[in-house]
Amino acid sequence: MIRIVGSHLYIGEYLAEDLAERFGTPLYVYDKEVIVENYLRLARSIPYEDLEILYSCKANNNPEILATLRDLGSGLDVVSPFEALLGIRLGFPREKILFTGTSVSDDEMKFVRGELGVMINIDSLSQLKRYGRLFPGTEVSVRINPGVGAGHHGYAVTGGVTKFGVYLNQIEKIRDIAREFGLRIVGLHMHIGSGILDANVYRETLDVLLSVARRFSGLEFIDIGGGLGIPYKPGEKPIDLDQFGSIVSKALRDFSQSHGHVKLRIEPGRYIVGNAGVLLVRVVDIKEVEINNSRKIFVGVDSGMNHLIRPALYGSYHEVIPASKADKPKEILVDIVGDICESGDILALERPMPRLEEGDLLAIMDVGAYGYSMSSNYNLRPRPPEIMVFRDEVKLVRRRETFDDLIRLVTNRSI
Numbered sequence: 001m002i003r004i005v006g007s008h009l010y011i012g013e014y015l016a017e018d019l020a021e022r023f024g025t026p027l028y029v030y031d032k033e034v035i036v037e038n039y040l041r042l043a044r045s046i047p048y049e050d051l052e053i054l055y056s057c058k059a060n061n062n063p064e065i066l067a068t069l070r071d072l073g074s075g076l077d078v079v080s081p082f083e084a085l086l087g088i089r090l091g092f093p094r095e096k097i098l099f100t101g102t103s104v105s106d107d108e109m110k111f112v113r114g115e116l117g118v119m120i121n122i123d124s125l126s127q128l129k130r131y132g133r134l135f136p137g138t139e140v141s142v143r144i145n146p147g148v149g150a151g152h153h154g155y156a157v158t159g160g161v162t163k164f165g166v167y168l169n170q171i172e173k174i175r176d177i178a179r180e181f182g183l184r185i186v187g188l189h190m191h192i193g194s195g196i197l198d199a200n201v202y203r204e205t206l207d208v209l210l211s212v213a214r215r216f217s218g219l220e221f222i223d224i225g226g227g228l229g230i231p232y233k234p235g236e237k238p239i240d241l242d243q244f245g246s247i248v249s250k251a252l253r254d255f256s257q258s259h260g261h262v263k264l265r266i267e268p269g270r271y272i273v274g275n276a277g278v279l280l281v282r283v284v285d286i287k288e289v290e291i292n293n294s295r296k297i298f299v300g301v302d303s304g305m306n307h308l309i310r311p312a313l314y315g316s317y318h319e320v321i322p323a324s325k326a327d328k329p330k331e332i333l334v335d336i337v338g339d340i341c342e343s344g345d346i347l348a349l350e351r352p353m354p355r356l357e358e359g360d361l362l363a364i365m366d367v368g369a370y371g372y373s374m375s376s377n378y379n380l381r382p383r384p385p386e387i388m389v390f391r392d393e394v395k396l397v398r399r400r401e402t403f404d405d406l407i408r409l410v411t412n413r414s415i
């Protein structure tokens with residue numbers, strides 16, 4: 001559980017301040033209890049009898065998180081050869097892993113399907129043909145672009161005019177190519193976008209997907225992708241899970257009755273891990289300036305867009321909590337900025353805060369999804385460690401990177 005008690009932020013039974021002291025900052029902290037609750041809540045909200053959750057590990061590939069979800073019975077949505085390899089190494093059954101790539105090369109298919117034995121979810125007609133040549137007579141799934149999408153930002157919309165999936169006017173070609181190579185299309189898939197807070201969006205697109213599915217026989221699963229959003233801003237409403245569950249269950253039951261039984265697959269990423277992660281950062285430099293008779297305060301911290309790119313890339317909002325001054329009156333308006341040499345290196349804009357001092361600890365909230373997994377070594381800065389808290393237990397899962405990790409060990413010259 002992540003909560004504020006008095007002026008302090010707690011993660012599980014730990015004071016954020018103590019974790020920062022022990023592991024250093026910047027620091028990614030995950031709460032296992034929150035992840036487990038999210039998974040179980042989502043699973044329970046979908047009454048369809050034959051449901052398989054494939055956690056989308058692009059959201060966060062921390063091995064401890066993956067192992068936790070594996071133990072709960074989750075499968076895995078993977079998008080790269082190494083994500084697939086990670087799933088196999090961590091003991092996910094291969095039949096519960098689905099590879100949904102984009103711009104996929106023959107070599108990648110040879111590795112994922114040929115070496116790892118993981119099913120491929122095809123993204124284009126070209127890929128289907130190349131797959132057919134490599135693996136004739138095998139089972140495969142196809143990603144359909146239902147013609148509409150949704151998401152929290154244009155970059156996170158993947159249905160409609162985007163590079164993703166086989167378009168609706170190409171469906172006949174799927175059947176032709178499958179026939180040519182003796183392929184069995186056992187699954188149809190869609191993923192329309194990410195950060196969806198209105199469950200109704202799934203109704204329309206699922207209708208489209210199922211109408212395509214009626215043109216196929218021998219289907220074993222329908223995969224409706226991920227996309228379920230979480231509230232980031234105070235006052236934002238969570239997605240209505242019961243509504244989501246009843247929309248998809250009803251649609252799948254109707255389909256199964258008229259067309260033969262299929263398994264329902266969903267691929268949530270953000271919903272499972274988003275609110276389970278906190279990035280702890282230290283205030284290192286406060287700059288106050290007068291501009292046109294008004295005061296501007298830049299609060300500089302020891303992290304930045306290299307560790308959390310969502311605000312810079314999408315203008316995303318993440319709540320920031322002063323971890324030891326949480327109940328102090330908010331008296332100033334600040335921009336929270338990082339230590340990366342770009343003006344876009346912003347973590348939060350114009351936030352009301354209590355008086356801050358250098359050395360204060362800030363907690364950037366809801367960074368469990370697309371935080372660490374989108375981080376980089378820009379400016380030759382190491383990634384922070386990731387720790388996992390479970391009630392009164394804590395463990396270091398991934399340590400802080402070193403100079404050697406970043407450059408010395410991967411460079412073909414002596415440094």
Ligand code: LLP
Nearest residue numbers: 056191194195226227228267268269270370
């Ligand atoms: N399945 C497929 C095929 C996907 O491409 C994705 C996400 C998911 C499932 C999981 O979506 P989720 O349940 O997490 O919304 N970097 C962006 C989000 C990009 C999502 C890409 N695909 C962000 O930080 O908001």
